[in-house]
Amino acid sequence: MLAIRRAANPLRSHFYRIVVTHACCGNPGVPISKSECVNGLSVVLKPFSHGSSFCLMMPSWGSRNLSSHAGMKSSDSENDLDDGFSDLDRPPSTDRIEDIGHKEDDCDLVSESDASEEDFAEDGENLVGLSGTDTDANGEKAAKDKNASPLFKIIMDAPHSSVDSALDKWVEEGNALGRGEIAVVMLNLRKRRLYVKALEFVTWLKANKRLEFAERDYASYLDIIAKVRGLQNAEKYIEKIPTSFRGEIIYRTLLANCVASTNVKKAEEVYNKIRELGLPITTFTCNQLLLLYKRVNRKKIGDVLLMMEKENIKPTRFTYKLLIDSKGRSNDISGMEQIVDAMKAEGIDPDMTIQAMIAKHYMFAGLNEKAESVVKEIEGSEINKNRNSCKVLLPLYAALGKTEDVTRIWKVCEADPRPDERLAAIEAWGELGHVENAEKIFDDMMKTSKKLSSNYYNALLNVYASQKLLSKGKELAKRMSDNGCRIGPLTWDVLVRMYAESGEVEKAELILEKAAKQRSKIRPLYNSYMILLDRYAKEGDVHNAEKIFLRLRQIGYVGRMRQYQSLLQAYVNAKTPAYGFRERLKADNIMPNKAFAAQIASSDAFRKTQISELLD
Structure with missing residues (x-):
């Protein structure tokens, strides 16, 4: 754990010693200037190199509470910790690699994370219970295939207003409804993010007393309420859960939803509540905090790692995944490599997803030789025996500009391509500008499939958007609609990008405005507004930048530095003073990094310059 913290700590380039003295902790919400209380100990970091000493600023783990201090003035030493990396210049999305094959068709996407940011799913950890079991009440194995569940098909086919009556009819006909059947239905509903129907299903189960709720079942219900009705209603529901079932899993479920919404204040309140109740702090909880701070304030990542070390909480593969991605996005390649080494030292080898992530970050840093070395490692010695890697290799080789390798890998798959390989190939050929090849794969699927997933349409639309082929994109979108595909946030996003890239920004904005009004329970992606x-x-x-910024806030996307960076850039490019910008950041609990703080200072209408001081 110490090795990870050192790698993650931006102070790693300094030689320093730790002086520990006994002290009394004061108000846990107040940062300490010269030392920091940790369980009654005052920890001061002092550099061996000459210069003034500096301290590790962190929440008071003595009381083990979390608190964001938006108004806290960053010291010079704190600014020195920042890598100055701007979220406006971030690496290509690493998430699409692991999300290839994710289905959006037949989905009521109630709550989606930002597509331009990382939509990480916790590995190997069942957050909820209704979809987390695979055995029924009689111990029989529940089928995982959606086709093995006629009840799931009935729920899918039923309109939202008729789900209850469809379920009533199912029971009246004498069909069984054990925990195993419920688990299969919930698994498939969650997989497709059909949260509205999942909520209706669980509400019916509860009202008709068809299931004796355990703690994980309450957590599952809480999770769906948070996704459909929001955090406030989820909090109210917790009060209705019997006290004996309000354990750690309930609060960590709420925490995960706070993190998904990037609601820093609420997430920290939930974490503090877990502490106050004396519930165990699990790796899952720590990973959620790391995920949150990776998005909003990377300086706090070291604080969470220190707490994990003190509490003897072992990092998981997911923990390393978060830290590797955070370092890569900060363009700290040396730090990223140290995290990888620490991970291997703990006996955890990077899986294919993490390797692909590392390769992407190498590419973004211009280290193509290192990236290619990692890609070759993913491929292995015989690609025919490593077929599962093809879906990852195709976009990676394309990103490296390796047309011959994309052709070679695709030949392995071409005779009998899997769905995720087809999607990856469309993306790869689009990246290389080979539009005809991408179209051929799509057309071949049209000939063999009665109805294509909207995923394939979206993949080809992305190709048209990147190549600025607006007329082809419009025609494909019409075909998509005519063929009965459901059009959701992922499709809206690519349509917005396609029009914006073609210079029709007003049309792109109109599409997004109509989409937001079309289905009230589904909000467009954060990325769509950021485009x-x-x-x-x-x-x-x-004027228009402020308008889009306001819409982001109205729809619930708040507390992210990224949108403020873009907004400030509008003022800079317009050569207009951004009055009160610091106050706006403070109100949203956002602490700018070094580069962003310098940009704010340079755009300050009241800043003093050498000549202004002389003339004044």
Whole structure:
């Protein structure tokens, strides 16, 4: 754990010693200037190199509470800790690699994480119980295949207003409804993010007393309420859960949803509540905090790692995945490599997803030789015996510009391609600008499938968007609609990008506005708004940039530095003073990194310059 913390700690380049003295902890919400209380000990970091000493600023783990201090002024030493990496210049998304094959068709996407950010799913950890068991009440194995569940098909086919009556009819006909059947239905509903129908299903189960709820079942219900009705209603539901079932899994479920919403204040409140109740702090909880701070304040990652070390909480593969991605996105390749080494030292080998992530970060840093070495490692010595890697290799070789390798890998799959391989191939050929090859794969699927998933349409639409082929994109979108595909946030996102990339920003904004009104329970992706905000920022269009910024807040996307960076860029490009910008950041509990703070200072209308001081 110490090795990880050193690798994650931006102070690693300094030689320092730790002086520990006994002290009394004061108010846990107040940062300490010269030392920090940890379980009654005052920890001061002092560099061996000359210069003034500096301290590790962190929440008071003595009381083990979390608190964000938006108004806290960063010291010079704190600014020195920051790598200055801007979220505006971040590496290509590493998440699409692991999400290849994810289905959006037939989905009521109630709550989606930002597609441009990382939508990590915790590995090997069942958050909820209704979909987390695979045995029924009689101990029989529940089928995982959706086709093995006629009840799932009935729920899918039923309109939202008729789910209850469809379930009533199912029971009246004498069909069994054990825990195994419930688990299969919930598993498939969650897999497709059909959270509205999942909520209706569980609500019916509860109202008709068809299931004796255990703690994980309450957690499952809580999770769905948070996704469909919001965090406030989820909190109210916790009060209705019997006290004996309000354990760690209930609160960590709420915490996960707070993190998914990037609600820093609420997430920290939930964490503190877990502490106050004396519930165990699990790796899952720590990983959620790491995920949150990776998005909003990377300086706090070291604090969470220190707490994990003190509490003897072992990092999982997912922990390393978060830290590797955080270092890669910060363009700290040396730090990323140290995390990888620490991971291997703990006996955890990087899986294919993590390897692909590392390769992407190498590419973004311009280290293509290192990236290619990792890609070759993923491929192995015989690709025919390592077929599962093809879906990852195709986009990676394309990102490296290796047309011959993409052709070679695709030949392995071409005779009998799997769905995720087809998607990866469309993406790869699009990346290389070989639109005809991408179209051929799509057309071949159209000939063999009665109805294609919207995933395939979206993949080809992405190709058209990247190549600025607006007319082809419009035609494909019409075909998609005519063929009965459900059009959700992922499709809206690519349509917005396609029009924006083609210079029709107003049309892109109109599409997003109509989409947001079309289905009230589904919000567009964060990335869709950022496409517009970035475009208006580039043009120096402050009025429209502020309008999109306001919509982001209204729809619930708040507390992210990224949108503030883009908004400020609009003022900079318009050569207009951004009055009160620091106050706006403070109100949203956002602490700018070094580069962003410098940009804010340079755009301050009241800043003093050498000449202004002389003239004044």
